[in-house]
Amino acid sequence: MESKELNEAISIVDQAIECPSCGLVQKYPEIKHGELIACQRCGLELFRHPVSKQWAVPFAFSLSSLILYVMMVSFPLLSVNIYGRTNSLGILDGSIEFMHQDLGIVGLLIALVVVVFPIITISLMLTILHFSRLKKLPSFFPKLLQWYKLLRPWSMIEVYILGIFVAYTKLVGMAYVEIDYALYSMVLLMISMGITDACTDFAGLWGRCAIKETMIFHYKQVDIAPHHFDQLPENNHLASCECCSLVFATNTVIAEEGQIGVCPRCGKKIHKRKTNSLNRSLALLFAAFIFYIPANLYPIMSMTMMGKTSNHRIFGGVVELWQSQMVPLALLVFVASIAVPVLKISGIGVMIGASLMRSKKWLTMRSKLFRVITFIGRWSMIDVFMISILIALIHFDALATVHAHVGILMFAAVVVITIFAADVFDPRLMWDYAGMNSSENDQKSKN
Numbered sequence: 001m002e003s004k005e006l007n008e009a010i011s012i013v014d015q016a017i018e019c020p021s022c023g024l025v026q027k028y029p030e031i032k033h034g035e036l037i038a039c040q041r042c043g044l045e046l047f048r049h050p051v052s053k054q055w056a057v058p059f060a061f062s063l064s065s066l067i068l069y070v071m072m073v074s075f076p077l078l079s080v081n082i083y084g085r086t087n088s089l090g091i092l093d094g095s096i097e098f099m100h101q102d103l104g105i106v107g108l109l110i111a112l113v114v115v116v117f118p119i120i121t122i123s124l125m126l127t128i129l130h131f132s133r134l135k136k137l138p139s140f141f142p143k144l145l146q147w148y149k150l151l152r153p154w155s156m157i158e159v160y161i162l163g164i165f166v167a168y169t170k171l172v173g174m175a176y177v178e179i180d181y182a183l184y185s186m187v188l189l190m191i192s193m194g195i196t197d198a199c200t201d202f203a204g205l206w207g208r209c210a211i212k213e214t215m216i217f218h219y220k221q222v223d224i225a226p227h228h229f230d231q232l233p234e235n236n237h238l239a240s241c242e243c244c245s246l247v248f249a250t251n252t253v254i255a256e257e258g259q260i261g262v263c264p265r266c267g268k269k270i271h272k273r274k275t276n277s278l279n280r281s282l283a284l285l286f287a288a289f290i291f292y293i294p295a296n297l298y299p300i301m302s303m304t305m306m307g308k309t310s311n312h313r314i315f316g317g318v319v320e321l322w323q324s325q326m327v328p329l330a331l332l333v334f335v336a337s338i339a340v341p342v343l344k345i346s347g348i349g350v351m352i353g354a355s356l357m358r359s360k361k362w363l364t365m366r367s368k369l370f371r372v373i374t375f376i377g378r379w380s381m382i383d384v385f386m387i388s389i390l391i392a393l394i395h396f397d398a399l400a401t402v403h404a405h406v407g408i409l410m411f412a413a414v415v416v417i418t419i420f421a422a423d424v425f426d427p428r429l430m431w432d433y434a435g436m437n438s439s440e441n442d443q444k445s446k447n
């Protein structure tokens, strides 16, 4: 059915999904458990049915996560012994030590991503699974899914474990190090949270959420109902909800900027594309670049051993690991702390530039690169976590003490700002500006 024949101003498109990477709206067939649907144009995995249909599997793992979390916060992670003096590391000790050293904001960031957000996501998941057993889902259910989607990437247990690993290799040279129960709990917690995600049918849960019969469309209350389209309307008559992926068709052309309405399923505002995406992303990149310079010039920490103090910078840390024959670890820290921030800042910069130049070159490659950038962004936190562990463990006065310096605050700012820069950048704009989402290309890709 052509969009012009639509009677209503707006309707819901049945069995359709918009690719969040390239912006192609496509119909999808019914799929079985364990199968996945990939974008017809850029190959992005759009959704996958979980391997298990059983409600009990994610619930059991979610409950295990809660128990493992309690163990993780109750016991020490590591203990060190230098010349008979012992110190142990609890999960919040690094944050507290940052506060003592007047870098409380870094301490707060670590406490949020390692302690606060993990327990919120675990509790949200347990609540989601509990209510999903009811025949009729409660009205606040979409909000639970929405918050889970928002906070899950900010739970950085797996990155913290790698931070402990890097700190461990630095510690073994100067002290006797013992691994404690909480670290084992932490590793199991990471696995348990991963399995919970893999076994939860998010698309199925969204599918069960009630869709209201009216919605706000261009600031007016209108009736809305699902509609079956044999052939999808042109792309500029289609938009989708960024949160719950519901696809809408309108009988008027949708502008790139501006609010279309309010989603009748999840209550989020619907936009064709992320608002003012390129400008906001560019501004954040510029801010990240400004912080990146002092992050490399200033020391991130200093170490006092037997009265002798040495300053450490990000690049120096890599060289030190390399010289101590720890080549794989040196490469890991080089990639996480030096290559990733540079790749993120220059990569998103190139994508913004290519969009503005309406380049059609390497669109699929650029989309893939953007996904890599979004995925690896949080791994740059390794150095921040590593320092929080060292300052919490090594304070034995003149014998051995580690101090954090302002460089690490600048570096943490770079990591957080680039995560936001990638978040506000809308990769669909690369395809829009290249003309790939206009009518004639749209028809070609459908045929």
Ligand SMILES: [Zn+2]
Pocket (backbone or CB within 6 Å): 019, 020, 021, 022, 023, 024, 039, 040, 041, 042, 043, 044
């Ligand atoms: Zn795509």
Ligand SMILES: [Zn+2]
Pocket (backbone or CB within 6 Å): 241, 242, 243, 244, 245, 246, 263, 264, 265, 266, 267, 268
């Ligand atoms: Zn929605």
